């Protein structure tokens with residue numbers, strides 16, 4: 001099955017590219033390889049078969065192909081499986097690809113094997129469905145006929161494996177348009193697509209894998225995921241070297257938020273954590289985390305080297321507003337603005353240069369003056385718009401959390417649906433604050449914090465149905481297994 005002309009695959013990459021950038025990367029590759037993208041399609045099909053062969057080899061396979069090059073991948077995959085002796089049926093609901101595109105050549109090569117291509121739903125039962133209807137070229141909402149095909153594929157009692165992107169999923173935003181394939185696994189090519197990592201993407205993709213197909217992309221013009229090590233601890237270290245985190249919140253019946261945030265800041269390595277909560281919650285805070293110091297009530301805003309985590313359970317009254325205002329106007333202040341802190345930010349027209357803002361979708365919508373569904377459908381744009389407006393690092397929470405700065409965007413570990421539990425945001429804010437206190441730059445603290453939080457939750461979700469913020473706090477100090 002090896003092909004002489006195929007580029008050598010590079011399995012690991014951190015690159016996340018929009019569909020337009022992927023197209024550019026393909027063209028750029030072709031310009032340097034005789035003007036031909038056909039070897040890439042072959043490499044994609046070979047990689048897909050290699051990746052999925054153990055799953056499909058013992059049963060029968062239905063390949064559903066579209067008219068574009070995602071369908072072309074499907075024709076090539078069908079030919080390779082057929083030649084490997086796997087029973088394959090090919091279904092092309094929209095007809096043949098136009099002559100001149102790689103997909104047409106893929107169809108011609110398939111036809112040479114004698115394998116028929118069906119225009120109607122085949123009646124045979126199958127063990128695996130390979131989804132090659134649409135990939136990164138999906139560019140408009142699906143019409144009812146297409147919706148029906150995707151829904152029927154989702155209802156098949158067979159597992160669905162998606163080629164490049166689950167069909168119906170917007171490769172840039174992670175939104176179904178309005179429905180998308182729910183795949184058991186998705187094998188992507190060239191670079192990660194934003195839409196597979198955020199919003200509904202992770203749910204639609206199932207197990208996600210990537211083969212760059214040897215396309216080496218210049219990192220200057222694309223977003224790059226950065227992974228940083230957690231702060232190291234030397235043999236001579238002292239807690240004073242790991243910084244102070246002041247948690248301002250825990251008022252008006254919301255003591256738990258600040259208890260969680262203080263606990264996660266401790267668990268993420270802050271040298272000293274001071275909770276400025278309502279006096280009523282001091283006992284509870286100390287019962288949960290005796291390592292925390294308490295200074296009840298709202299603090300004086302002092303300009304020292306501390307990191308301030310302002311917002312978890314802070315409340316929406318005038319005193320809370322004044323507290324947020326003072327922090328943001330205090331020269332050189334730095335920290336994390338979360339929850340009610342973000343509520344008050346909406347009334348303050350002030351840059352947050354040394355701050356990490358951690359809105360969820362609703363908070364982001366309020367800050368931008370958008371509807372929530374506009375944020376949901378445009379997460380990368382929303383995150384970057386907030387970063388520009390506030391000159392801050394913005395963590396747009398939700399499935400597939402994004403970290404935006406004024407100059408770029410990072411897609412983080414998708415975590416797990418089991419983490420959709422109360423207090424999870426407070427927990428994340430505490431982790432990011434602790435990393436700031438340990439001298440990570442705001443962008444690095446945000447990216448490392450989100451990835452650490454998401455990976456910890458994901459790991460716990462392998463053995464429990466739900467993951468609570470308290471579970472994360474207990475797991476953070478542990479080493480990875």
Ligand SMILES: NC(=O)C1=CN([C@@H]2O[C@H](COP(=O)(O)OP(=O)(O)OC[C@H]3O[C@@H](n4cnc5c(N)ncnc54)[C@H](O)[C@@H]3O)[C@@H](O)[C@H]2O)[C@@H](O)CC1
Nearest residue numbers: 037040041044068069070134135136137138139140141164
């Ligand atoms: N040519 C190349 O160099 C490579 C292409 N690759 C594959 O090619 C895919 C991208 O191919 P294309 O750009 O042709 O795009 P797609 O195959 O994803 O989709 C484009 C086709 O779908 C139609 N379409 C788009 N939205 C629609 C809608 N809502 N309803 C109905 N029809 C719709 C378009 O008119 C077009 O016919 C990738 O996802 C990947 O699978 C890979 O083979 C890697 C190399």
Ligand SMILES: [K+]
Nearest residue numbers: 131134165167
């Ligand atoms: K697909």
